[in-house]
Amino acid sequence: MARSNDEVAALLREYADLISITGKDAFKARVYEKAARAIGGYHADVSTLDTKGLQQIPGVGKSIAEKVTEYFRTGGVAAVDELRARIPAGVRQLTAIPTLGPKKALALYEEQGIASVDELVEAIRAEKLHGLKGFGPRTQENILHGVELLKSSGDRVLLDVAMDLADDITGALSRVTGCDRCTYAGSLRRMRETIGDIDVLVAAAEPGPLMQAFTELPYVTEVIAHGMAKTSVRTAKGLAVDLRVVPPDSWGAALQYFTGSKAHNIRTRELAVHQGLKLSEYGLFDVESGEKVVSATEEEIYARLGLPWIPPTLREDRGEIEAGLRGELPELVVESDLRGDLHTHTDLTDGLASLEEMVRAAAGRGYAYYAVTDHGPDLSMQRMTKERILAQRERVRELDGTYGQGRGMQLLHGVELNIGPDGGVDWPGEFLAAFDVCVASVHSHFNQSRQALTRRIVRACENPYVHVIGHPTTRILGRRPPVDVDLDEIFAACARTGTALEINAHPARLDLRDEDIVRARRHGVRFAVDSDAHSVPDLANMRYGIGTAQRGWLTEDDVINTWPQTRLRRFLRKGRKTTAATG
Ligand code: DGT
Ligand code: CA
Ligand code: CA
Ligand code: ZN
Numbered sequence: 001m002a003r004s005n006d007e008v009a010a011l012l013r014e015y016a017d018l019i020s021i022t023g024k025d026a027f028k029a030r031v032y033e034k035a036a037r038a039i040g041g042y043h044a045d046v047s048t049l050d051t052k053g054l055q056q057i058p059g060v061g062k063s064i065a066e067k068v069t070e071y072f073r074t075g076g077v078a079a080v081d082e083l084r085a086r087i088p089a090g091v092r093q094l095t096a097i098p099t100l101g102p103k104k105a106l107a108l109y110e111e112q113g114i115a116s117v118d119e120l121v122e123a124i125r126a127e128k129l130h131g132l133k134g135f136g137p138r139t140q141e142n143i144l145h146g147v148e149l150l151k152s153s154g155d156r157v158l159l160d161v162a163m164d165l166a167d168d169i170t171g172a173l174s175r176v177t178g179c180d181r182c183t184y185a186g187s188l189r190r191m192r193e194t195i196g197d198i199d200v201l202v203a204a205a206e207p208g209p210l211m212q213a214f215t216e217l218p219y220v221t222e223v224i225a226h227g228m229a230k231t232s233v234r235t236a237k238g239l240a241v242d243l244r245v246v247p248p249d250s251w252g253a254a255l256q257y258f259t260g261s262k263a264h265n266i267r268t269r270e271l272a273v274h275q276g277l278k279l280s281e282y283g284l285f286d287v288e289s290g291e292k293v294v295s296a297t298e299e300e301i302y303a304r305l306g307l308p309w310i311p312p313t314l315r316e317d318r319g320e321i322e323a324g325l326r327g328e329l330p331e332l333v334v335e336s337d338l339r340g341d342l343h344t345h346t347d348l349t350d351g352l353a354s355l356e357e358m359v360r361a362a363a364g365r366g367y368a369y370y371a372v373t374d375h376g377p378d379l380s381m382q383r384m385t386k387e388r389i390l391a392q393r394e395r396v397r398e399l400d401g402t403y404g405q406g407r408g409m410q411l412l413h414g415v416e417l418n419i420g421p422d423g424g425v426d427w428p429g430e431f432l433a434a435f436d437v438c439v440a441s442v443h444s445h446f447n448q449s450r451q452a453l454t455r456r457i458v459r460a461c462e463n464p465y466v467h468v469i470g471h472p473t474t475r476i477l478g479r480r481p482p483v484d485v486d487l488d489e490i491f492a493a494c495a496r497t498g499t500a501l502e503i504n505a506h507p508a509r510l511d512l513r514d515e516d517i518v519r520a521r522r523h524g525v526r527f528a529v530d531s532d533a534h535s536v537p538d539l540a541n542m543r544y545g546i547g548t549a550q551r552g553w554l555t556e557d558d559v560i561n562t563w564p565q566t567r568l569r570r571f572l573r574k575g576r577k578t579t580a581a582t583g
Helices: 003-022 026-040 062-074 078-086 089-094 102-112 117-125 137-153 159-174 207-215 248-259 262-274 298-304 320-325 355-364 386-399 450-462 487-497 514-522 537-551 565-573
Strands: 181-184 197-203 220-226 230-235 240-246 277-280 283-286 292-294 369-375 410-418 437-441 500-504 527-530
Touching: 003 026, 003 062, 003 078, 003 089, 003 102, 026 062, 026 262, 062 078, 089 102, 089 117, 102 117, 117 137, 159 181, 159 197, 159 207, 159 240, 159 537, 181 248, 197 207, 197 248, 207 220, 207 230, 207 240, 240 248, 248 262, 248 277, 248 283, 248 298, 262 277, 262 320, 283 298, 292 298, 355 369, 355 386, 355 537, 369 386, 369 437, 386 410, 450 487, 487 500, 487 514, 500 537, 514 527, 514 537, 527 537
Parallel strands: 197 240, 369 410, 410 437, 500 527
Antiparallel strands: 181 197, 220 230, 230 240, 277 283, 283 292
16 A cells, blocks of 8 residues: 555655756755655555645645646656756765765766766866865865765664663763763654764753763774864764754753654654744743743643643654644553563573573563464474473473562563464474464565465465464665565565564564554554564564554554553453364
8 A cells, every 4th residue: 555655655756856956956855855754655546646645635735736646656756866867876876975065076076077976086086176166175075974974884873882872971961060961862762773973961950071071981992073062973883973062951851852863853843934933952932022931841832832842752853742742642662561582582492591590680670461473393503392382381381370570470482483485384283273372474485476465464364373473574774675575565464364463573584574563553463563582682672663553553452562461461362262173
């Protein structure tokens, strides 16, 4: 269904980028960006709408609607093709170099025919830019440095890498005398799946000592900019960190501003303007009198704009403003709602810790139940057999209830099955029936046709003994793309068969991802937020899974491992007729 929405969104986004490279009309670029987001998140398939219907989508005017219908009629959009022809892909790549804006990139192309990062480096080395206006020796040096950074830092880092560093930095700065408050903002606070740079915010009357302490942190390798309002550094891992110090009285305004996203902030600023107010990182001001209205807390700022406080994980301009204005923001699932983990491993297969170690650590997290789900035999390097997993079951039954408070943590004995190329799994139904929980995942044959892959996962859902589809798209961030499947067909199959989709909390997976969660939920799918822990520290990855679930707008009710055990057990029966069949 929403495939065509994604296609159109990508096309409009590309058009916005192209417009901004020509440097002509920044406003127009922003209009297209906004329309791209609105169409990407729209509930109906845009290929079925006429220009009138399309204009019902927020941010889509007549001209954009006509481009969309043109796209479905002819397979292309003339205006986009025209800009594409003028600006090669390599030039778009140039704009990714820090310090090189769209204007300069275009000048390099038009005046020197330079159309890639490598050609640019080559031209500078061969002194071909000599005398070119706007490209003095200093600028050329900056460009070379920028290219180096671009190549070395490989763009964005995983959520846990940034989170660990941010926890460390905020911990250190909180101990500096004069630090009133300290936290991280930006994409990290919004729990995006990857992080460009870390934005740390401090409230203090005197910025000097904090800026000083910041630049002296042991892992800082380069100070990029040093000032009293903002200091930027680069750390050993290549990750950049911005520190901003604001007066305690501006805390709320600054936190709201630097949390972003940029798209969300554009909307909040618009709301302010409509009420004769101006919103900035310093506060919310009355335009006429210039007087400050509020600035101390985020709650006050949102309230004055007519909104409830919006959780950072929703601040992407994906409908949260509209929902807030209507008073219909979801009550998001939080980490303390979790009662258990339904996908974990031990050293019986590829885990690092023993069953006892994992169970003890899980009990320490306060869980009411905990599932052990080692790999089935079809993942052949794991050497699993029926005998070995039955022996594990006995040890699980012995340990059941020995750890944890009160009545003790209940253990579920499970397995992670492999979804084979034709959708079959490792063991037959009569053997699977005796497991408390079965996760089934794709671990091989990633390159089958879209149709075959879709059919394969749908068949796994139709298996009455499969409760959860593990890491549904199999992506690994920065290493392996998601499998090409018809997600809507899979979502429909999950809803129909009562199969949950996993939100795998491992920071390199975060699979299902946020936008697909939103879509799956519309189909009526339930979710399991699982650590897929292969070691004791992995159990704590749940925070990233919950962040992703929140970004997918999920509530406690949507997530089966927040449910009390009786309700969960009912779900795990999956429409099977009691235990008669299990013998
Ligand atoms: P990242 O670092 O790429 O993962 O993403 P963010 O969202 O952390 O972006 P960043 O670090 O450039 O800026 C942090 C926040 O500060 C951003 O979410 C919104 C706000 N901000 C920064 N620059 C601008 C700007 O030029 N305009 C607006 N409206 N907001 C900005
Ligand atoms: Ca950032
Ligand atoms: Ca930043
Ligand atoms: Zn696993």
